[in-house]
Amino acid sequence: MALNNNEIRKKELEVYNLYLQKTGLSPATIKKLELSPEDVAKIITKMTSADSTLRLFTNAKKETRDNYLKQSVTIREQGFIMVALTMLDAVQAWDIANKYAKGIRETNDHKKIAYTLLADREKTNKGKLKYLTEASKCLEEALKATEGESISILKVHQASLNYDLALLHDTKSKEKKLKTALKMVDEALKTLPGSQAHRAWPLPIKAKILIELKLYDKALKVLQEAESCIYYGYEEEQNKNKQADMVLSVWTTGIALQMALLHIKTNKNTTARIYLSAVINCPDAAGVLANRKLQAKNLLKKLEEPSKEN
Structure with missing residues (x-):
């Protein structure tokens, strides 16, 4: 099946990102990419050219x-x-x-x-x-x-x-x-x-600090405030920011990740899985939630570790 332009672009970025990691393009990795060494070389030449x-x-x-x-x-x-x-x-x-x-x-x-x-x-x-x-x-x-x-x-x-x-x-x-x-x-x-929604960026940071300090009730209130900021600041952010869809998606999933962490720390694993699954399975046509999804998968993996030992 032929790749569309977005898929081709994503594949090129993946190859170039591995190339910049110096040790990222091993023969095994190239095989996983389903590309020939010649294809990889062409992509690197294209991405590093002066008119790129x-x-x-x-x-x-x-x-x-x-x-x-x-x-x-x-x-x-x-x-x-x-x-x-x-x-x-x-x-x-x-x-x-x-x-x-x-x-x-x-x-x-x-x-x-x-x-x-x-x-x-x-x-x-x-x-x-x-x-x-x-x-x-x-x-x-x-x-x-x-x-x-x-x-x-x-x-x-x-x-x-x-x-x-x-x-x-x-x-x-x-x-x-x-x-x-x-x-x-x-x-x-x-x-x-910035907008009221912009507060949903630092508030989850505050929440995760409170979680680490074991101030769980305060962390919950902060995350609820962050959700409120997204809700009431949504239109303003959309009107002022050309990248509103991306930042709102990143901020909202950031809230969900910290809510999951709070539930994990307070032994509410069933509901923690729901928050993590919401991030992992969140529709993401533009692919801008790659980091959030990876963070959610890592948290889910840690959550499952104790059950493997039992």
């Missing part, structure tokens, strides 16, 4: 830069994180060359998200720390170019990073980092820009 759609030059117009950034975010949410990082590096080069301070902050924010997603996929603490360190560097660069209301966005990113780092520490250090993260996200929520 994955290229951005520093003399491009700002509109081209903005559209390219949006494309990189979509590709990141589709799960092709290494490709997205390569594109974000190109955006960053444009921002520096054109002295676009707001863009430097914005690009580093997106790079931080990409690195934390890579950390999330690592199985060892050493691997996680490697990518979280890169995420920290991105936040440091963003801070240098940040002012005004953008500070609150940066605080959300810092809170999220502190949470991830806290999980790698012992109990005493962990609790201290979690409380610092909680304070940061609370401060950010006071001045967060």
